[in-house]
Amino acid sequence: xxxxxxxxxxxxxxxxxxxxxxxxxxxxxxxxxxxxxxxxxxxxxxxxxxxxxxxxxxxxxxxxxxxxxxxxxxxxxxxxxxxxxxxxxxxxxxxxxxxxxxxxxxxxxxxxxxxxxxxxxxxxxxxxxxxxxxxxxxxxxxxxxxxxxxxxxxxxxxxxxxxxxxxxxxxxxxxxxxxxxxxxxxxxxxxxxxxxxxxxxxxxxxxxxxxxxxxxxxxxxxxxxxxxxxxxxxxxxxxxxxxxxxxxxxxxxxxxxxxxxxxxxxxxxxxxxxxxxxxxxxxxxxxxxxx
Amino acid sequence: xxxxxxxxxxxxxxxxxxxxxxxxxxxxxxxxxxxxxxxxxxxxxxxxxxxxxxxxxxxxxxxxxxxxxxxxxxxxxxxxxxxxxxxxxxxxxxxxxxxxxxxxxxxxxxxxxxxxxxxxxxxxxxxxxxxxxxxxxxxxxxxxxxxxxxxxxxxxxxxxxxxxxxxxxxxxxxxxxxxxxxxxxxxxxxxxxxxxxxxxxxxxxxxxxxxxxxxxxxxxxxxxxxxxxxxxxxxxxxxxxxxxxxxxxxxxxxxxxxxxxxxxxxxxxxxxxxxxxxxxxxxxxxxxxxxxxxxxxxxxxxxxxxxxxxxxxxxxxxxxxxxxxxxxxxxxxxxxxxxxxxxxxxxxxxxxxxxxxxxxxxxxxxxxxxxxxxxxxxxxxxxxxxxxxxxxxxxxxxxxxxxxxxxxxxxxxxxxxxxxxxxxxxxxxxxxxxxxxxxxxxxxxxxxxxxxxxxxxxxxxxxxxxxxxxxxxxxxxxxxxxxxxxxxxxxxxxxxxxxxxxxxxxxxxxxxx
Numbered sequence: 001x002x003x004x005x006x007x008x009x010x011x012x013x014x015x016x017x018x019x020x021x022x023x024x025x026x027x028x029x030x031x032x033x034x035x036x037x038x039x040x041x042x043x044x045x046x047x048x049x050x051x052x053x054x055x056x057x058x059x060x061x062x063x064x065x066x067x068x069x070x071x072x073x074x075x076x077x078x079x080x081x082x083x084x085x086x087x088x089x090x091x092x093x094x095x096x097x098x099x100x101x102x103x104x105x106x107x108x109x110x111x112x113x114x115x116x117x118x119x120x121x122x123x124x125x126x127x128x129x130x131x132x133x134x135x136x137x138x139x140x141x142x143x144x145x146x147x148x149x150x151x152x153x154x155x156x157x158x159x160x161x162x163x164x165x166x167x168x169x170x171x172x173x174x175x176x177x178x179x180x181x182x183x184x185x186x187x188x189x190x191x192x193x194x195x196x197x198x199x200x201x202x203x204x205x206x207x208x209x210x211x212x213x214x215x216x217x218x219x220x221x222x223x224x225x226x227x228x229x230x231x232x233x234x235x236x237x238x239x240x241x242x243x244x245x246x247x248x249x250x251x252x253x254x255x256x257x258x259x260x261x262x263x264x265x266x267x268x269x270x271x272x273x274x275x276x277x278x279x280x281x282x283x284x285x286x287x288x289x290x291x
Numbered sequence: 292x293x294x295x296x297x298x299x300x301x302x303x304x305x306x307x308x309x310x311x312x313x314x315x316x317x318x319x320x321x322x323x324x325x326x327x328x329x330x331x332x333x334x335x336x337x338x339x340x341x342x343x344x345x346x347x348x349x350x351x352x353x354x355x356x357x358x359x360x361x362x363x364x365x366x367x368x369x370x371x372x373x374x375x376x377x378x379x380x381x382x383x384x385x386x387x388x389x390x391x392x393x394x395x396x397x398x399x400x401x402x403x404x405x406x407x408x409x410x411x412x413x414x415x416x417x418x419x420x421x422x423x424x425x426x427x428x429x430x431x432x433x434x435x436x437x438x439x440x441x442x443x444x445x446x447x448x449x450x451x452x453x454x455x456x457x458x459x460x461x462x463x464x465x466x467x468x469x470x471x472x473x474x475x476x477x478x479x480x481x482x483x484x485x486x487x488x489x490x491x492x493x494x495x496x497x498x499x500x501x502x503x504x505x506x507x508x509x510x511x512x513x514x515x516x517x518x519x520x521x522x523x524x525x526x527x528x529x530x531x532x533x534x535x536x537x538x539x540x541x542x543x544x545x546x547x548x549x550x551x552x553x554x555x556x557x558x559x560x561x562x563x564x565x566x567x568x569x570x571x572x573x574x575x576x577x578x579x580x581x582x583x584x585x586x587x588x589x590x591x592x593x594x595x596x597x598x599x600x601x602x603x604x605x606x607x608x609x610x611x612x613x614x615x616x617x618x619x620x621x622x623x624x625x626x627x628x629x630x631x632x633x634x635x636x637x638x639x640x641x642x643x644x645x646x647x648x649x650x651x652x653x654x655x656x657x658x659x660x661x662x663x664x665x666x667x668x669x670x671x672x673x674x675x676x677x678x679x680x681x682x683x684x685x686x687x688x689x690x691x692x693x694x695x696x697x698x699x700x701x702x703x704x705x706x707x708x709x710x711x712x713x714x715x716x717x718x719x720x721x722x723x724x725x726x727x728x729x730x731x732x733x734x735x736x737x738x739x740x741x742x743x744x745x746x747x748x749x750x751x752x753x754x755x756x757x758x759x760x761x762x763x764x765x766x767x768x769x770x771x772x773x774x775x776x777x778x779x780x781x782x783x784x785x786x787x788x789x790x791x792x793x794x795x796x797x798x799x800x801x802x803x804x
Binding site for chain 2: 067068073074114118120122123124125128129139141145214242273287288289291
């Protein structure tokens with residue numbers, strides 16, 4: 001006589017500096033399917049976790065922004081390779097969380113992979129499109145080029161949990177920024193699984209940091225942190241937007257809203273090189289010409 | 292210029308003792324003695340792991356096929372003169388079959404494919420090249436004679452990088468040409484030289500494919516092996532049949548491509564002489580053309596240059612790939628005040644270059660690509676001597692078999708000398724002097740070519756002024772022979788037209804409606 005095998009449950013943790021810590025607060029939240037079934041528990045990030053994530057992102061920013069554009073492209077493409085390789089895992093994660101059928105979940109994952117490939121190609125091209133040599137009226141060589149702004153907080157919308165997350169992160173990090181990402185609050189598990197895949201791609205620790213938890217609790221702290229350079233807000237939630245934008249004034253963070261409906265994330269408009277420009281600074285240099 | 296000095300020798304007790312009285316050799320004539328005193332253990336790359344098939348067929352419509360006429364020509368290793376394989380010779384019928392396959396692939400598959408999917412094929416190819424980089428580097432060295440450290444550390448990384456870079460452009464063309472709708476040209480015929488066989492294939496194929504064209508490619512007759520290995524990589528990547536076709540052969544095969552009526556674009560890299568023939572024969576056909584031809588680049592050293600760095604750059608500029616480089620810095624212009632110091636440094640530095648087995652990881656200068664090229668180098672150097680120049684060469688033993696030429700430079704050259712006007716395409720540098728920046732510009736621009744130039748000075752404003760006035764497509768400042776897929780390459784004047792690499796490299800393969 002045999003007993004049915006008991007499944008092992010997993011606790012989903014945060015992703016900070018390339019490691020997977022629990023929340024320093026010791027708090028956890030249960031993740032449920034849309035039908036209400038309990039799936040697994042995940043870490044409930046605190047203000048302190050966020051501050052740790054910013055420290056990790058800031059430490060990674062120097063190396064990542066100095067990496068050649070070619071190398072950043074190779075690494076983002078590597079992440080796409082890893083995602084392809086483990087797409088089954090993501091498909092089932094999306095399916096069990098959102099109740100989407102396998103075909104719909106697969107479509108989301110495939111599009112997320114292709115979008116990562118698309119943005120991998122921009123690392124060594126966006127500066128060619130968005131830089132200029134400026135014909136100033138004096139004997140000077142004058143040029144303008146974009147540079148990453150630094151540490152960027154990215155807030156994902158609830159749906160589509162994976163595709164929107166990828167579409168928001170890629171244009172931020174490809175230019176050399178590092179990111180602290182707040183996952184979908186309703187469906188955090190696909191994001192957490194995505195982080196586990198990123199951890200085994202070649203992305204240096206700290207370039208992408210992922211927190212799960214409650215946005216309204218974290219929002220005032222995101223907005224007012226003095227070592228965050230920009231916020232990219234994909235939540236589409238009005239009160240949150242007001243809090244984030246208002247708080248950003250404390251150190252003049254660049255604040256960008258991406259108000260897309262869930263279906264829009266599947267459309268071409270969610271794949272836009274102009275999004276790269278929301279988290280870069282233009283630098284102009286003058287140099288005399290003469291002998 | 293044999294080294295005469297022996298400053299010190301090691302005594303039996305291990306202490307340094309003077310070998311000669313310090314007064315024996317004037318200080319200005321003393322130099323470090325590397326050549327004969329310092330033997331390296333052989334360190335050859337393993338070639339046995341990468342066997343070469345005894346016969347190579349044409350690659351048409353995704354398959355390796357026997358040439359219509361059934362003729363083959365031998366391909367030898369220029370370092371040993373031994374036959375490596377025989378290569379199929381494509382005639383006009385084979386070229387026609389290749390063009391038809393390319394047209395079919397363009398109409399039915401490649402031209403219609405979503406750009407993103409095209410890009411993903413190119414990414415795949417880039418990754419397979421990275422996986423097979425060592426094998427390809429070894430084959431490139433055996434087939435062409437270039438040192439393994441160059442094929443391994445320069446050619447192959449750049450080959451993969453070009454595919455990777457242009458893969459990313461495939462779905463971004465609308466951003467490259469604001470206000471336009473870029474479309475592919477159709478079938479491109481591409482003819483490439485023997486000095487960088489795989490790299491030139493990558494420079495041609497990657498942008499053409501990214502923009503949605505299909506290709507008939509002809510490698511040079513002395514270096515076809517790696518192009519055909521690339522064909523196997525296309526098969527492995529699942530590239531649709533006919534998207535790339537590779538026809539091997541000599542000038543007649545190339546002419547059949549150029550003159551084929553169903554080709555929309557010709558891209559040629561090679562001599563200015565052949566480039567002009569192609570330009571003439573294509574007149575009035577409506578075909579698109581880009582040419583990357585010869586060069587006679589000036590490398591200009593100012594008195595305020597960091598001289599050690601400049602000499603290293605000059606060495607890299609002329610002796611890289613045995614000087615078989617269209618953008619080689621083959622004319623050295625030195626400001627008079629530092630002329631003596633630069634020549635002395637050059638004289639000493641070339642003694643340290645190691646000539647020999649290209650597969651040896653310590654080799655700096657490999658084999659000259661062919662007997663014909665070696666004869667041309669010798670003939671031109673002799674003309675320099677006849678016209679009154681002085682030759683300085685590395686004193687090193689050359690292997691008994693194979694084609695070799697030691698690193699050399701000529702002093703006492705004037706601008707009227709053939710060695711100052713004609714492309715030698717070998718490890719031979721012509722050294723001249725100048726007094727003012729204006730004179731340097733005048734002399735540097737005094738050539739029908741205009742591919743590249745080098746500037747050496749610590750004064751930034753001088754760099755920008757000179758760069759603005761030099762008639763050359765690529766200017767290297769305080770560096771030389773730098774290449775990157777993101778950086779456009781190509782010449783002014785008789786060095787050709789069109790650019791390869793970077794954003795302008797896309798324009799060569801797009802129709803802008």
